[in-house]
Amino acid sequence: MKLDLHSEMILEVYRTSLPIYEKLLSIVLERMRQCLNDNHLHIAGLESRIKAEDSLTNKLELKGYKYKTISDITDIVGLRVVTFFSDEVDVISALVEKMFEIDWDNSVDKRKMLEIDRFGYMSLHYICRVPETMYHDPDMPQLNQIRFELQMRSMLQHMWANMYHDMGYKSDVEIPKEYQRNMNRLAGMLELADEQFSRIRKEINNYRRNVQSLVASGDFDDVPLNGDTFRSYLELQPFKRLTEKIAGINQAEIYEDSLDPYYQVLLRMGMRTIGDVERLRKKYTDGAYQLALIQLAGTGLDIVASSVALQNICIVAILKQGFGEGGLIRLFAALYGENDYNIQRAQRLIEQAKKINLV
Amino acid sequence: MKVTINKQNEKTLVTLEGRVDSTNAEQFQQDIAPLMEGDGSDIDIDCTGMTYTSSQGLRVFLLLQKSVMAHQGTMVMRNMDSRVKEVFDITGFSNIITIL
Numbered sequence A: 001m002k003l004d005l006h007s008e009m010i011l012e013v014y015r016t017s018l019p020i021y022e023k024l025l026s027i028v029l030e031r032m033r034q035c036l037n038d039n040h041l042h043i044a045g046l047e048s049r050i051k052a053e054d055s056l057t058n059k060l061e062l063k064g065y066k067y068k069t070i071s072d073i074t075d076i077v078g079l080r081v082v083t084f085f086s087d088e089v090d091v092i093s094a095l096v097e098k099m100f101e102i103d104w105d106n107s108v109d110k111r112k113m114l115e116i117d118r119f120g121y122m123s124l125h126y127i128c129r130v131p132e133t134m135y136h137d138p139d140m141p142q143l144n145q146i147r148f149e150l151q152m153r154s155m156l157q158h159m160w161a162n163m164y165h166d167m168g169y170k171s172d173v174e175i176p177k178e179y180q181r182n183m184n185r186l187a188g189m190l191e192l193a194d195e196q197f198s199r200i201r202k203e204i205n206n207y208r209r210n211v212q213s214l215v216a217s218g219d220f221d222d223v224p225l226n227g228d229t230f231r232s233y234l235e236l237q238p239f240k241r242l243t244e245k246i247a248g249i250n251q252a253e254i255y256e257d258s259l260d261p262y263y264q265v266l267l268r269m270g271m272r273t274i275g276d277v278e279r280l281r282k283k284y285t286d287g288a289y290q291l292a293l294i295q296l297a298g299t300g301l302d303i304v305a306s307s308v309a310l311q312n313i314c315i316v317a318i319l320k321q322g323f324g325e326g327g328l329i330r331l332f333a334a335l336y337g338e339n340d341y342n343i344q345r346a347q348r349l350i351e352q353a354k355k356i357n358l359v
Numbered sequence B: 001m002k003v004t005i006n007k008q009n010e011k012t013l014v015t016l017e018g019r020v021d022s023t024n025a026e027q028f029q030q031d032i033a034p035l036m037e038g039d040g041s042d043i044d045i046d047c048t049g050m051t052y053t054s055s056q057g058l059r060v061f062l063l064l065q066k067s068v069m070a071h072q073g074t075m076v077m078r079n080m081d082s083r084v085k086e087v088f089d090i091t092g093f094s095n096i097i098t099i100l
Helices: A005-038 A053-066 A088-099 A155-166 A177-216 A227-235 A238-250 A261-268 A273-295 A307-322 A324-338 A341-355 B026-037 B053-070 B082-090
Strands: A045-050 A077-083 A124-129 A150-153 A253-255 A303-306 B002-006 B012-022 B042-053 B075-078
Touching: A005 A045, A005 A053, A005 A088, A005 A150, A053 A238, A077 A088, A088 A124, A088 A150, A150 A155, A150 A307, A155 A177, A155 A238, A177 A227, A227 A261, A227 A273, A238 A253, A238 A273, A238 A303, A238 A307, A238 B002, A261 A273, A261 A307, A261 A324, A261 B012, A273 A341, A303 B026, A303 B053, A307 A324, A307 A341, A324 A341, A341 B082, B012 B026, B026 B053, B042 B053, B042 B082, B053 B075
Parallel strands: A077 A150, A253 A303, B012 B042, B042 B075
Antiparallel strands: A045 A077, A124 A150, B002 B012
C-alpha cells in the first residue's frame, strides 16, 4: 500500500501523537464513567478505541486528499455509549453536551437523517473536545485541541449495526436489492421493538409511582399483592417493630436481610391484597413474638435476621389456621426447598407451639 | 474447632469439626480468611462434624457469605446436625444462608 507524501506526513504525526491520544481517551473514559455513575445511569456498554494505524492508512489511501492536517480527522479517538433504551440516548447526549465542547458543525444526528427504509446506523455522533475547565496540562496543551468522536445508540441499533457490518456492509453501501426487502422488514421490527421497550418501561415506572402513593395512602385493600406492591409495602417497614421486639429478647444485633422470598409464600397462603398481608401481620404479631421468646430466651444468641419477624408470623398463621405439620412443611419447602429436614423442623415447631398454646 | 480447606477446580471444600463459640470464633475467622479474599469460586461447607455454633459463629458465616456473593460465588452448608440447624432457623439465618 503506497500513500502519497501528504498522507505519509499525516501518518507520521499520528505516530508521534499516540501518547496524547491515549491520554485523551483515558480522560474522556474516566469522565464518562463518572458522569454515568453520578447520574445513576445503567448502560449496556461503553466502548472505546484509538484508530489503528492500518485503519488510518486505509482511510488516507481512500480519501487522504480531504484532510489538510491530522486535526481534520475527527475519529482517531472514538467512544461509543450503548444504552438499553432508545430514549436514553437523549439523556446521555444532554450530559455529554454539558461535559464536553461540541463541534456542532461536524456532529451528526443520524437518527434524523434516516431514509424511510433504514433503521441501522441511527446513532447520534458528536464530535467533541475536552474543555480546559475539565482538564488542562501545560505540558500537553494539544490535548484540548484534539477532537474525538462520541457515538450514542441503543442496544438494538447497536445490534443492527454490528450484524450489518458483520455481513460485510458499511452504512453507506447498499445491500443487494434482492435482500433489501427482508432487511427492511427486520429494520422496521427492531425500530418498533425499540419504541415499545421504551414505552413499556415508562408505563411500568408510572405504575410503580401510582402503587407507591396508593400504598403510602394506607388504602391497602385497594392494592393487589404483586412484586411491586409488596416492595412498596416493605418500604413502610411494617415488620420493624416486631423485629426489634424479637431482637430485644437477647439484646441482639439485627441483620437486615431480604424479604423477597416471602412474596411467593404470602401468595401461596392466599393473600391477594396488601390489606390481606396487613391483617395477617396485625393478627399474628403477638404469637410470632411468643414463638421467638420460647425459641431464643436463654440461648444467648445475640444476632437475628430481620426476616425472622415475617418468618414467625407465617409459622404462627399456618398453625393457628389449622394447617399443622403439612402446612409448615409446605412453607419450608417454599422457603428452603424440599428436604427431609423440613419434617423435623415442622415437628420441632409444633412441640414449641404447644407450650404457648398456639396449637 | 478444626477447619480443613481443600481447593478442587472451581470449588472450595471446607470441612468443619467441633464447636464454633466465643472461645474460638476469632481463630475460625482467621482460618477461613483466605476464602474471603475472593477468587469467585464456589464454597461448599461440610458440617458433618460441627456440633454447635454461637452468634459469633453466625457472624463469621455471614461475613463469608457476603464476601463470596460480592465475588459472584456461591456458598452452601451441608450435612448440618439438626441442633445446629435450629440455631440458624430461630435466628432467621436459614433465610440468608443456603443449608442443604
